[in-house]
Amino acid sequence: MTDATVVPGLEGVPATHSAISHIDGTAGLLSYRGYPIAELVAQSHYEEVALLLLDGELPKAKDLERFDAGLRAHRQIKYNVREIMKFLPVTGHPMDMLHCAIASLGMFYPQQELSDAERDNASHLDAMAMRIIARIPTIVAMWDQMRFGNDPIPPRSDLSHAANFLYMLHGREPDPLHARILDACFILHAEHTINASTFSVLVSTSTLTNPYHVIAGAVGTLAGPLHGGANQRVVEMLEEIGSVDNVVPFLEARLAAKEKIWGFGHRVYKTTDPRAAILKEMMEDLAQAGHLRQSRQFAIARALEEAAAERLGSKGIHANVDFYSGVLYHEMGIRSDLFTPIFAMARSVGWLAHWREQLSNNRIFRPTQNYTGASTRAYQPLSERH
Ligand code: ACO
Numbered sequence: 001m002t003d004a005t006v007v008p009g010l011e012g013v014p015a016t017h018s019a020i021s022h023i024d025g026t027a028g029l030l031s032y033r034g035y036p037i038a039e040l041v042a043q044s045h046y047e048e049v050a051l052l053l054l055d056g057e058l059p060k061a062k063d064l065e066r067f068d069a070g071l072r073a074h075r076q077i078k079y080n081v082r083e084i085m086k087f088l089p090v091t092g093h094p095m096d097m098l099h100c101a102i103a104s105l106g107m108f109y110p111q112q113e114l115s116d117a118e119r120d121n122a123s124h125l126d127a128m129a130m131r132i133i134a135r136i137p138t139i140v141a142m143w144d145q146m147r148f149g150n151d152p153i154p155p156r157s158d159l160s161h162a163a164n165f166l167y168m169l170h171g172r173e174p175d176p177l178h179a180r181i182l183d184a185c186f187i188l189h190a191e192h193t194i195n196a197s198t199f200s201v202l203v204s205t206s207t208l209t210n211p212y213h214v215i216a217g218a219v220g221t222l223a224g225p226l227h228g229g230a231n232q233r234v235v236e237m238l239e240e241i242g243s244v245d246n247v248v249p250f251l252e253a254r255l256a257a258k259e260k261i262w263g264f265g266h267r268v269y270k271t272t273d274p275r276a277a278i279l280k281e282m283m284e285d286l287a288q289a290g291h292l293r294q295s296r297q298f299a300i301a302r303a304l305e306e307a308a309a310e311r312l313g314s315k316g317i318h319a320n321v322d323f324y325s326g327v328l329y330h331e332m333g334i335r336s337d338l339f340t341p342i343f344a345m346a347r348s349v350g351w352l353a354h355w356r357e358q359l360s361n362n363r364i365f366r367p368t369q370n371y372t373g374a375s376t377r378a379y380q381p382l383s384e385r386h
Pocket of ligand 1: 227230258259260261262263264265266267268312315317320321322
């Protein structure tokens with residue numbers, strides 16, 4: 001029998017049917033359930049987009065109200081989970097903490113295995129998803145206080161998902177424009193078809209494991225430098241560049257060494273990433289209106305973007321969503337190692353939408369392999385091995 005062709009990384013191989021999001025990489029379009037993301041950013045908010053992604057339709061007022069109230073009511077973290085977090089090393093990366101905290105959270109919620117009836121019950125699944133989505137921002141903000149020896153700031157139920165996260169992080173009500181930027185970033189990072197972490201969601205869901213394992217696994221997958229880590233590296237790179245004068249020499253040296261510029265390029269988009277275009281416009285408006293810190297790194301970022309566009313634009317390499325989200329989060333005073341956890345908190349919605357979709361038509365993933373090892377052979381006792 002001849003071996004089937006192995007496609008490394010399953011590049012271009014469809015792994016599932018999905019009705020959740022669609023990318024047109026040539027036209028530079030991304031839509032959630034058929035709605036272009038630019039329209040969702042302009043007219044909607046993260047809580048509504050979450051329900052759209054989970055259920056497939058824009059929610060009616062009473063359904064959105066119930067879901068939003070649920071998100072606000074479930075922000076608190078159990079004391080025991082906080083105690084577990086206290087024993088984690090403060091020098092560890094927040095993604096490692098998040099992976100551990102989400103997995104442990106699952107042990108405190110008794111009903112883990114879904115019956116067949118529950119798997120078919122949309123509102124039951126939404127409620128399970130909502131409890132996870134609600135708690136991730138609290139875990140991340142709580143950790144950021146605890147690791148610097150501060151008491152965590154309890155969540156507030158009178159603030160939106162984005163505003164409450166900034167409040168818990170900084171201990172003061174955020175500039176409404178900052179809350180709006182973060183809400184837009186949440187929408188733009190909420191879903192992106194079958195990438196590596198979402199594929200991990202499909203695989204783990206297919207075993208009917210509980211959703212806390214599913215999301216913890218996806219967080220672990222997102223943590224890798226080839227996936228979710230680029231936005232943190234953007235700011236570290238700006239720091240390394242150090243001054244506007246050093247932008248062009250840095251760019252040239254890096255390209256000559258065949259090294260990548262963090263926050264540029266994309267596998268799917270062969271034109272501008274539509275998420276990046278929205279964030280760029282937002283960044284310029286906010287800078288003009290004086291709502292950004294306009295730090296040294298901000299000036300370096302603008303100079304780098306200009307120089308890189310000139311140097312790489314003709315190759316179809318443009319600044320991507322991670323470039324602008326990295327710069328914006330930095331300008332809002334957020335520590336760079338929280339950028340990937342913020343990505344995870346936004347993407348939890350997309351992951352859980354795929355969890356629901358996989359459950360609705362489940363078959364356990366069990367690919368095959370082309371064996372390249374030894375032929376069948378007899379066991380050799382230790383005394384006969386020389
Ligand atoms: N800086 C400089 N050159 C680049 C960059 C970049 N950021 N990205 C691609 N190129 C060049 C490559 O050197 C290569 O050039 P060559 O043909 O002369 O050898 C060519 O463009 C093709 O590059 P590939 O790496 O093969 O493109 P691929 O589609 O595999 O990579 C990727 C896409 C991984 C995003 C890449 O552009 C990259 O590593 N960018 C930096 C990391 C980054 O910003 N990641 C975040 C992506 S957005 C997101 O995940 C949310």
